[in-house]
Each structure stands twice: as structure tokens, then as C-alpha cells.
Amino acid sequence: MNAGMKTAANTALNSTAVRAAASARSNRDASAAWAFLAPTLLLVAVFMLGPVLFALFASTQKMDLIGGHSQWAGTKNLQYLLDDHKFWAACRNTLRYVLFVVPLQTVLALALACVLNGRVKFKRGFVTLLFLPTLTSSAAMTMIFMWLFNNNGLVTQFIQAHFGITIRFLSDPAWALPVIMLMNVFSTTPHFMIVFLAGLQNVPRNLYEAMELDGAGALARHWFISVPQLAPITFYVVTMGLIGCFQVFDQAFIMSGGDGGPEDSTLTFTLLIYHFAFKTYNTMGLACMLAVVLTIIIVCATSLLNRLVKSEGHNA
């Protein structure tokens, strides 16, 4: 009896001790966790969260570069943007850019991935070689492309020699943007090719084998198996491509020397934001407004894409 009481008391004691130890441990866990997160959270607060809030505030202000003088502007910034022909030029250029680059790089990346997924010799070598443009910095890539399409460049000379036409790619407003588009396709295709290739590795082999037994050709197999199976990855590739295209800056900046020329033909959204922020006076608020507008456009475009893909899925 006595012994039983003792055991019961002991268990009770033990369980409180265990609980206390556990709560001490979870306290220690929690403080360790916050310590682990501290550097990240501090930097996020100062250089990301703060700036986002500031940008929202600044977009309603008339403000100079240092942010010292600012006055309430309300929606005047937006009004100014809609009246500015440069804004519409940037819209036009960016839209053309997206419509050309995104489909082309997606199809090309998918095709290359499908080919590399088959029985191909020197697979590793080909992947390494094709990846080269993705590794190269946008600055170096732009230099090389400028030299290819320069008046003395390889492409210009080739066209001149074989077709007898001289195209001044870099100074002709009709050609400057297409050169940048081509460069973008050239340097992002390999990246998305690798993404597709990784996705293809997860497609069950027996699907292909079954279809092969039914007598379907290689092209049909890819069209009816690879393409639908890769739908989620294609969605990722198109979304990332879209976001990247809306934000294009480096190539346009370097090629045009920073001004978006010739005749605003390479003026992109981000280049225009840069201009409002650093090149013209009292337009800091305008730059922030344009950045907010760009965000809204990107969010709308991606959610529209999401909706489209989902409805497609329901129909199928």
C-alpha cells in the first residue's frame, strides 16, 4: 500500500519533472530558432520589407532623389504616367518582348530537353556545351552580341555577303529590340532546358513503352506523353519566363548606353524606372509608382496564366 503510494507519487513527480524539462527544452528550442533566424529577419526588414512599404508611400509623393523634399501627389503620378508617351513605349516594347521570347524559349527548351532525354551520344558533353550561355553574365553576353551584330560583326557581314543587304542592327529602331530578344532566348533557353530535362526524368518509362508497342512514332510519343506529363513544369517555365521578361534591364541598358534608344525602341519598364529615379529630377515618386504598376501587371499576368492552365486542366 505504502509502496504503491510511493510509486504513484514518484510517477507524478517524474511526469512534472519531464514536463518541466520538456518545456525548458522547447523554450531553449524557440530562442535558438529565433537566434538562427535573426540575421535573415533583420536584413529582410531593413532591405526588403522597409523598402516595399516606403515604395508604396513614395508612389503617392512628389519626391527628389535624396527623399528630403516630398509632397503629397495622390494619384497625380499615375495620371502623369498614363499621359507619358515613354510609358506607352515601354509597355509596347515589353509586351512585344514577352510575346516573342516566352513562347520561343519554352518551345526550344522543351524540344532540346526531349532530344537529350532520348538515346543520344555524348549527352553530358552536349548539356555542358549548351549550358554555356546561361553561365555567362548578361554584361559579357551583351558585349559579345553587340560585336556579332555590329556593322563589322559576323552576322551583319554574313547577311551582307549572302543576301546583299546591309542591316544596321544596333542603330535601326526596328532591329535593336529583336537583337535583345534573340540574346534573351539564347541565354535563358539552356536553363529551362535543364528544368525540363529534370522533369522528364520523372515521367514513368512504361508510358512510352506502352505507346511504342501500339506503334506510335517518336514524335507522337512526345506529343501525347511528354507534353501533358510536363504540364506543371511548363507552367513553371512560362511563369518564370514571363516574370523575367517583364523585368528585363541589363541587356537594354548596356546596348542603348542607358537611354533606351534608338528612338525609345529598347526602352523597357525597368529602364524607365531607372530613368525616373536617377536621371530626371523630382521624379522619385514617379519611379516608385511605375514599380508598383509593374508589380500589379506581373501579378495579373501570372494569375491569368494560372487561371488559363487550370481551366485547360478541367476541360481535358
Added chain:
Amino acid sequence: MSVVALRSRRPGQRWASFGLHGFLIFYGLLTLTPFVWALLTSLKTVREIAVAESVLPVALNLDAYRQILGSEFSTWFYNSMSVALIVTLASVSANTLAGYALARMRFVGRGAVFRSLLLIIMVPAQVTMIPAFLIVARLGLADTHTALVLTSVVSIGSIFLMRQFFINFPTEIEEAAKLDGCTPLVTFLWIVLPMAAPALATQAIFIFMGVWNEFMKPLLYISSIDNYMLTQGLNAAAKQYEKSAAWNIIMAGSIVSIVPILILYIVLNKYFITLNDQTAGSK
């Protein structure tokens, strides 16, 4: 019947394989051409380029490379290398700690922190770039490499990646360490970290590459020539050399700027592919 069908398809298959290899070789050549053209140009003299008689250089002329090594180019190369290395080290540490905490440690607010980070990742860099510039200026960090480091350390994408990695990590080992009385930091440093080496390597490669190839950030933050990063310097130098049509020097500079990343890629080839596997799966 089926044997006949198989036989009759063989020549077709051979042609298909021929076609596929042809397509790959064609695209491979297309990829290689700009780089070979750049390399050949860098070995020519300015006169040769102006005359443009032959594709190949007359002689192996290393003047362009010599000129580059003697200019500010080596300073920029050093700047890029040191900033990229520091950012890589700091960023991998911060991201891994954060990812581990979000995956494995229990605390109030964990879900909220993770969700907020995922929200912030969706804001394009254009929104934060101007206010971040103002903050950097206010902190007295304009035109310093510290500004580049501080604004590049956090990579929410990598935190996300590490969280996914640690979630799939076996729990038994950590629990055993905890029972042995290890503190969370000791457990993390001596038990978890060594097993995460491949994930750390993939992260490191892509962070290094990101800093090395970054153009917009240095353009905003760095203003004096001695502090330029390589990409920025390449652009500035090109503007100057373009006037004298010294494309050999511009191409030599471009080639030199590609080399470190290329070496990194060749040495750590397998990690490049792994990361892409994970990104494709997670997003």
C-alpha cells in the same frame, strides 16, 4: 506480325536518331559560335578587325589580354571575386540557419514567418531597388562594397530550398543528439551540417554566380571607378574602347569575366544539375 513491324521501323529509327543528333549538333554550333567569335576577336589586332579580311587571326596576339591585366580590370576582377566570396559565405550561413529553423525547430510564429517570406519573394526587385538605395545612402554606405554584401546576403529562394531539404532529413539522429544533451547549435553544426554538404554546395554555386554576374545592383550602389564590380567595369570600359573600335580588348575582357564561372561549372558539374532538379520540383 509484330516482328515484321519492328524490323520495318528500324531504318526509320536510324534516320530519326540521325536527325536528332543533327539538331543537337546544329544548336551546339549555334551556341558555340558567339564564344568562338569572341575568342578569335580577342586574339586579333585592332587593324585586323578594321580590315575584316579573315575570320581567323593572323597570329596569336595576346596584346589585348596584356592591356587588360595592366588596366583597372584586375582591380574590378579582385572586387568581384572578394564580394562574391564574402556574400557566398555569409549567405549560405544565414540561409541554412534560417531554413533549418523553419523546417526543424518548434516555435510560435514559425508558419507566419515562413508565409511572410514567401510573400516577399513575389515582390519584384524593381520595387525595392530605389528605397533600398535610399536606405544604403542614409546608412552612409553608398559606394561601398558593404552595401552590395548587406543587400545580397538574404536569398529567400535558398531559404525555401534549404527548408525543403531539411524537412526530408531523418529525425532520429537529431533526437539522439538531443538526448545526449547537445544544444541546438552543437547539433546543427556537428551533426546536421556535414550531412547537408551537397545542398550547401548547390546553394553556394548559384549565389556566387548571381553576385558575379549581377549588373543592376553595382550600377546603383557603386560610383567610383576603383570600386566597380567586373560587369559594371566591363560596360564602362566597353564604352571607351568602342570609340577606337578596340573590340579585341572588349572581347578579351568578356572572355576573362566568363572564365571563373566556367571553371566553377566544370569542377562542380554534378551540383548544377541537382539544384535544377530541386527547383523544378519545388516551385
